[in-house]
Amino acid sequence: MSRLPTLFVSHGSPMLALQDSPARRFLDGLGASLPRPRAVLAVSAHWETLGAPAVSLAPRPATIHDFGGFPRALFEIQYPAPGAPEVAERAASLLEQAGMAVQRAPDRGLDHGAWVPLRLMYPQADVPVAQMSILHGGDPAAHLALGQALAALREEGVLVLASGSLTHNLYEYRGQGVDAPAPGWVAGFGDWIKARLDAGDRAALLDYRRAAPYAAQNHPTDEHLLPLFVALGAAGPQAHATRLHASVEHGVLAMDAYAFD
Template sequence: MSQLPTLFLSHGSPMLALQDSPARRFLQGLGKTLECPEAIVVVSAHWETRGGPAVSLAPQPETIHDFGGFPRALFEMQYPAPGAPEAAQRAAALLEAHGMPVGHGAQRGLDHGAWVPLSLMYPDADIPVAQLSVVHGASPAEHERLGRALTELRNEGVLVVGSGSLTHNLYEFRGQGIDAPVPQWVSEFEAWMKVRLENSERAALLDYRRTAPFAAQNHPTEEHLLPLFVAMGAAGPDARATQLHASFEHGVLAMDAYAFQ
């Protein structure tokens, strides 16, 4: 197997699993463009741990419906992919070798940051999946370092996916339609990120909070952008970013996706 890329995917609203949109159609085609991995490790914005990252070891992870106020059909959806405890243990060993303490979630299931995009990419649910948490309070640089520890997974048939959102200020969501106009503070941040990612301006990216326009407005909390830095780090220090998709939903959600290789 050739060296796999790492991915950052914006998973948007859980309704991505049901509601037609450009981002949904993109994800439905994405799996077909990639060499089929032996396992997937997903770094999800919806699993935060303290003191260090954690890996999920469940042999058959449950589908977690970690949201409320959505149609019944969404709560009835299941993604019965097998777990990937061996890939999770390998990830943990790599992290520990780099001096990071790692927790283990024996029964941790797949939250919607994992199962929603994967159900579109790999609808047969036949690829083993494990999750890796983001670390509450840790910086972008610390998450990029975390990703760098995982670089060898790319050569071992494991697809590393960071699942978050390029922009994520739900305080600004007031029931806008999926095709609502995009405010300037969202579009300027998205454009800034694209330029810095495609030009490998890592110092600026790691300091985005200070250097990017409207950074705090787009990310009142950082957990939805941190998976990007893990994916970037996991591709290695010389990897280049390629924008695979760009669209907006509900005005405030930039649905960008990137491959690092």
């Protein structure tokens, strides 16, 4: 079985599920470009837990429509992928071996941070999926450690798919079209992240809120960037980052995607 990369993808607006864009077209072809995994462990910015990460043991995870104010067609979408409770238990075991506490959620479904990219990557919904939460209030170092504990999954045919957004300041969204250009503060932050990933400068990345230009403007809160650190950690200490895609939607949502291998 081929060793899989770990992935960070930007899921942007839930409208990515319906609306054409460069990022949607990229995700449409991403699954076919990778070795087929036996299962996916999705780590989404939209599931946060206090104190310890949680894994979902749902055998048939429901499609969670965790948003409002969008067209009815978006709420009618279902992503009926089978669950992967054994992968969730394996992830929990690895975290516990690393000295971390773990919560187990018996029936938690897939939020849009998971099912929107997965529906584009694996439209047949035939790859089993488990989901893991991020830590509410956890810093980048805590999420890098979560990823490091999960590194063995790469050798076991499990794709670690971390889903967030490279930039995510919805306070700056004022109805811009999907193809609106990025202002300098969005582009500058994305360029900095790429340069630090290319250089393997984990110390700077972990301190991004102080070191990166426009960090707080792009991320008033951390949760949409934290999955990137899980993917980085899960790829191992010598992982090389490759930017697979870069585009911007609505001017303020950088849709960059990275593979770590």
